[in-house]
Amino acid sequence: MLQQKIRETAKELLAKKAVDLVIGFAEGTLPLRATPIFARTPEEADRLIWNSFCENNLATYLRKFSKFRVGLVVKGCDARSVTALSLEKRFQPGQIVLIGVPCQRMVDRRKIQKAVKGEILQAREDGDFIVVKGEQFEVSLKRDDFLYQSCMACIHRTPVKADRLVGDPVEEFAFEEANHEIKEFEKMSPEERWRFFEKETSRCIRCYACREACPMCFCAECFVDSSSPKWLEKGLTSSDLQFYHVIRAYHQTGRCSECGACERACPMEIRLTYLTGKLNQDVKELYGFETGIDPEAPPPLSTFGTEDWQEFIK
Amino acid sequence: MKWKLDKKDLRSFLQGLIEKVDLYAPVKLSEGVFSYKKIEQAEEVDLTHPNPQKPVKDLFFPQSEVMFRYEKVGKEHQVVSAEGVKKERVVLGARPCDVQAISILDELFLGRDTIDEFYSQKRKATTIICLGCNQPRSTCFCSSMSGGPFIRTGSDLFLIDLGEAYGVECLSEKGKAFLGNKFLKEADGNDSKRAKELEEKATQKVNLSTPRPEGRGLLKVHPEPHAFTPSLKTGLRAPERVNSFLPIENIEKKLDPIIESPFWDRLHEKCVGCGVCTLLCPTCHCFDIVDEALNNRGQRVRNWDSCLFPLYSLETSGHNPRPTGRERTRQRIMHKFNYYPKIFNRIACVGCGRCVAYCPVNFDIRQAIKDIQDY
Numbered sequence A: 001m002l003q004q005k006i007r008e009t010a011k012e013l014l015a016k017k018a019v020d021l022v023i024g025f026a027e028g029t030l031p032l033r034a035t036p037i038f039a040r041t042p043e044e045a046d047r048l049i050w051n052s053f054c055e056n057n058l059a060t061y062l063r064k065f066s067k068f069r070v071g072l073v074v075k076g077c078d079a080r081s082v083t084a085l086s087l088e089k090r091f092q093p094g095q096i097v098l099i100g101v102p103c104q105r106m107v108d109r110r111k112i113q114k115a116v117k118g119e120i121l122q123a124r125e126d127g128d129f130i131v132v133k134g135e136q137f138e139v140s141l142k143r144d145d146f147l148y149q150s151c152m153a154c155i156h157r158t159p160v161k162a163d164r165l166v167g168d169p170v171e172e173f174a175f176e177e178a179n180h181e182i183k184e185f186e187k188m189s190p191e192e193r194w195r196f197f198e199k200e201t202s203r204c205i206r207c208y209a210c211r212e213a214c215p216m217c218f219c220a221e222c223f224v225d226s227s228s229p230k231w232l233e234k235g236l237t238s239s240d241l242q243f244y245h246v247i248r249a250y251h252q253t254g255r256c257s258e259c260g261a262c263e264r265a266c267p268m269e270i271r272l273t274y275l276t277g278k279l280n281q282d283v284k285e286l287y288g289f290e291t292g293i294d295p296e297a298p299p300p301l302s303t304f305g306t307e308d309w310q311e312f313i314k
Numbered sequence B: 001m002k003w004k005l006d007k008k009d010l011r012s013f014l015q016g017l018i019e020k021v022d023l024y025a026p027v028k029l030s031e032g033v034f035s036y037k038k039i040e041q042a043e044e045v046d047l048t049h050p051n052p053q054k055p056v057k058d059l060f061f062p063q064s065e066v067m068f069r070y071e072k073v074g075k076e077h078q079v080v081s082a083e084g085v086k087k088e089r090v091v092l093g094a095r096p097c098d099v100q101a102i103s104i105l106d107e108l109f110l111g112r113d114t115i116d117e118f119y120s121q122k123r124k125a126t127t128i129i130c131l132g133c134n135q136p137r138s139t140c141f142c143s144s145m146s147g148g149p150f151i152r153t154g155s156d157l158f159l160i161d162l163g164e165a166y167g168v169e170c171l172s173e174k175g176k177a178f179l180g181n182k183f184l185k186e187a188d189g190n191d192s193k194r195a196k197e198l199e200e201k202a203t204q205k206v207n208l209s210t211p212r213p214e215g216r217g218l219l220k221v222h223p224e225p226h227a228f229t230p231s232l233k234t235g236l237r238a239p240e241r242v243n244s245f246l247p248i249e250n251i252e253k254k255l256d257p258i259i260e261s262p263f264w265d266r267l268h269e270k271c272v273g274c275g276v277c278t279l280l281c282p283t284c285h286c287f288d289i290v291d292e293a294l295n296n297r298g299q300r301v302r303n304w305d306s307c308l309f310p311l312y313s314l315e316t317s318g319h320n321p322r323p324t325g326r327e328r329t330r331q332r333i334m335h336k337f338n339y340y341p342k343i344f345n346r347i348a349c350v351g352c353g354r355c356v357a358y359c360p361v362n363f364d365i366r367q368a369i370k371d372i373q374d375y
Helices: A002-015 A058-063 A076-087 A109-115 A180-187 A190-201 A209-213 A238-250 A261-265 A273-287 B007-020 B096-109 B117-124 B189-209 B251-258 B263-267 B325-344 B354-358 B365-374
Strands: A021-027 A034-039 A070-074 A096-100 A122-126 A129-133 A138-142 B003-006 B022-030 B033-038 B064-073 B076-081 B089-094 B126-131 B157-161 B165-170 B184-186 B287-294 B297-304
Touching: A002 A021, A002 A070, A002 A096, A021 A058, A034 A058, A058 A070, A058 A076, A070 A076, A076 A096, A180 A273, A190 A238, A209 A261, A238 A273, A261 A273, B003 B007, B007 B022, B007 B089, B007 B165, B096 B117, B096 B126, B096 B325, B117 B126, B157 B189, B165 B189, B251 B325, B251 B365, B263 B325, B263 B365, B325 B365, B354 B365
Parallel strands: A021 A070, A070 A096, B022 B089, B089 B126, B126 B157
Antiparallel strands: A021 A034, A122 A129, A129 A138, B003 B165, B003 B184, B022 B033, B064 B076, B064 B297, B157 B165, B287 B297
């Protein structure tokens, strides 16, 4: 069982002091939720869990624990973020021990809540089903119908690079509906695309949950916080909201592992991954590059070669 | 409860209001996302959702508000105040927790020494029509914060959803101005009985479902998942429904001696430092004042700020007295449960549960309260 293996691995790493702490998931305080836990002793590692609600990308905590040796529980996408961070020299070699979990794809808690009438008070996994219970109902829902969009498209569920892989590699395939949000976006005319983007960003409250949930947003000073030069204002003017979201997405080009953490974190349910997903797709088509797969290949937009095509610079 | 408003008359009632006043009410922005907005058409109003993401404070203390505008013309400097409130305003569908929160904000913005003109104008011009909560959520803990799903304090009118009609109570002077409204009909004994039942049921529900967390979240290892978590491992175990409130008594005293304690080292760990909890909080009220200027003209704007942002406490010298999440999380807790009670004799939390429900990493303030009391 994955959960047992995660605990055993974490305990072993902590017991022999190979790491200072293990960051993984524990039982959340709400149904359909898991919560990050920072285990420093083998006893604390007993609270580690694994289920379909381990939706966060824990690599985002690496910047907070930059001075520690960290054992990190990672899904395929999270491991890709760590590789990308390693290429950007965010930590010392050997500082991070990856506890890799072949991922079953994560369940979208909001999709589940919207599928039932009334508040979900309890939830559990039962094979291919999620059983949810409220005051007046108890229903079984097919797990595969309620996966996160980013998870449906995933073809790197088994961590490409992991120091300890706690389960057998899983078969890699994308669901048929995968990338349909990107395809739909591509079908739109430029005007329709703009209207869609405008509508989504109009709900932004500038809490920056998307930024903070993202492992790749590690700048000591984000461009939105810079006062000299001041790139944008801090209010809710639509141009400022749009500017933030355009730049946020562009800063992810060729760096985003498509973990979907940004969209999952947004309290206003703004769709974000169609933008980063589209940019990733472009990077793949233009440069044959996928984030965090090859630990030696730098992201194409942060490198150059003398044979690069130069015509566009006049 | 003497009056009622039939739901079939709601549209006409609202349309009548829109003709006379600026009406604000929850509207649906997208599936599952709601917001208070100025209503142009009665059909926009959606009272089905418990609480919009952004609290009603946004209507009195907006997230972004122009204070004044300025311009340099030749050698002259012109300063123009922002337009004041011109029309009477009605807020419909605010929930008791959000209305309680307004009374907490009143302490500050309508304080003994200083009155905030922007807030005060809007507050004076507004009638609050509160809607009782028949179905409190599992994340609601209003009853622990001296509130409740049917608490009327601060409301001018109070509505109770009876099914086919809303029971209406006209509470304040502003509320009594509605007495002549042609859509208000006299309620009968059955309506009053039904209202009372709903109130009792909801109050009991929120009292019972306020969880009693056991043990300490992060500081002590739990052999079993803690009490109020429906366990995914052991199946559909009912969360403990006990008649219990969050242990909030004397929390400000408990916090005094632990300000430099290692307690905070562990409490903040999972917080990623976004502003969801503070921006969606109905009582958080920190703001930042900026000049938005270009060439010869500009405006001074007041925007919500969050103590969880590093920039919040960054000084001009580059020094930051709250350099890490430890100090920033501590500030969030201290402000609500220590500083505010000390100054205004009120806890700056109403138990609406937004911070619990929307936190991207499930930082649960109910657990934090329990951890503090146990420390």
